[in-house]
Amino acid sequence: xxxxxxRADTPRVTTPPRPIHAEQxxxxxxxxxxxxxxxVPTERVTQTLLFALAYxxxxxxxxxxxxxxxxxxxHVLLTAHTKCLPDFMGQLNSLAARxxxxxxxxxxxxxxxxxxxxxxxxADKLLEHAVYTLTNPCASDLVTKARHWKGVTTAxxxxxxEVVVSKPKFGLWQVKKxxxxxxxxxxxxxxxxxxxxxxxxxxxATLRLVRPPVRPELSDDALRDLVLEQVAARENELxxxxxxxxxxxxKMRNVRTQHWATIPGAEELFGVRPTVSAKVPAKRVxxxxxxxxxxxxxxxxxxxxxxxxxxxxxxxxxxxxxxRHKARCAGAPSP
Numbered sequence: 001x002x003x004x005x006x007r008a009d010t011p012r013v014t015t016p017p018r019p020i021h022a023e024q025x026x027x028x029x030x031x032x033x034x035x036x037x038x039x040v041p042t043e044r045v046t047q048t049l050l051f052a053l054a055y056x057x058x059x060x061x062x063x064x065x066x067x068x069x070x071x072x073x074x075h076v077l078l079t080a081h082t083k084c085l086p087d088f089m090g091q092l093n094s095l096a097a098r099x100x101x102x103x104x105x106x107x108x109x110x111x112x113x114x115x116x117x118x119x120x121x122x123a124d125k126l127l128e129h130a131v132y133t134l135t136n137p138c139a140s141d142l143v144t145k146a147r148h149w150k151g152v153t154t155a156x157x158x159x160x161x162e163v164v165v166s167k168p169k170f171g172l173w174q175v176k177k178x179x180x181x182x183x184x185x186x187x188x189x190x191x192x193x194x195x196x197x198x199x200x201x202x203x204x205a206t207l208r209l210v211r212p213p214v215r216p217e218l219s220d221d222a223l224r225d226l227v228l229e230q231v232a233a234r235e236n237e238l239x240x241x242x243x244x245x246x247x248x249x250x251k252m253r254n255v256r257t258q259h260w261a262t263i264p265g266a267e268e269l270f271g272v273r274p275t276v277s278a279k280v281p282a283k284r285v286x287x288x289x290x291x292x293x294x295x296x297x298x299x300x301x302x303x304x305x306x307x308x309x310x311x312x313x314x315x316x317x318x319x320x321x322x323x324r325h326k327a328r329c330a331g332a333p334s335p
Contacts, residue, residue: 019317041151054207103171121278
């Protein structure tokens with residue numbers, strides 16, 4: 001049979017399908033709308049984003065390995081233990097966007113549509129993503145050390161550490177005082193529920209840093225030491241490059257003074273967006289070939305579905321058709 005290759009111009013489909021499966025470790029990059037500084041790390045914004053991450057990750061079976069929120073994008077390295085990655089990302093960004101809007105008195109989106117996810121295929125590449133995440137503020141010439149970044153970051157945490165975050169008392173969760181009344185009214189019925197502070201979100205949320213699923217021969221502390229050693233080496237490389245170029249870092253006090261609506265400049269719109277990564281070329285090639293097979297099988301199943309064949313089975317990893325349209329999916333329970 002002739003192999004079917006996924007085409008971006010397939011009718012009524014804008015992006016290739018992504019396989020979503022359990023125990024999926026991914027490196028995610030998500031941008032602020034228009035590359036604006038929506039996440040500029042003021043104290044309130046940092047608390048808001050950290051609480052949103054802690055609360056949402058506790059709702060789903062998600063292990064966070066590293067995270068950093070820059071002023072106009074964020075990176076997170078995580079493992080989704082069930083097929084929950086799209087739901088997790090959707091709720092994380094939705095909650096953060098609503099909280100930031102309420103804080104600023106604005107409306108509309110704060111995030112670009114979609115996000116880029118890369119699946120590392122070997123331990124070395126996964127650790128490289130971890131180091132890249134932590135040193136992103138240094139690579140952007142904002143601070144000299146990863147731990148100096150005052151926004152959301154796991155650079156100062158050890159594996160197994162937990163951060164308990166209080167729900168912000170401003171913005172979305174601010175309790176408004178009732179307006180003063182001139183005339184004294186009768187006491188409301190005791191059964192009437194107050195309309196203030198009806199949020200079901202708990203007052204506290206906990207973010208736990210979990211070791212990535214690599215190097216099982218190392219203890220948690222030994223693996224963390226290895227990552228931080230590589231972080232320190234990268235920090236030194238970047239500082240040497242700045243000295244040779246005669247550049248200095250912006251520093252946190254100046255980063256925090258930037259307005260959230262600032263747009264730094266034009267960005268590359270049509271760059272490469274990888275979906276797999278590996279240090280070993282053969283592993284990367286194998287992952288790309290597996291992705292092509294998935295897309296070919298998905299395209300064939302979709303054509304049969306559109307032709308009215310509702311009992312067609314989609315390949316393992318199909319998520320949207322399984323979740324939204326109750327389609328059969330290999331390896332998935334009946335919806």
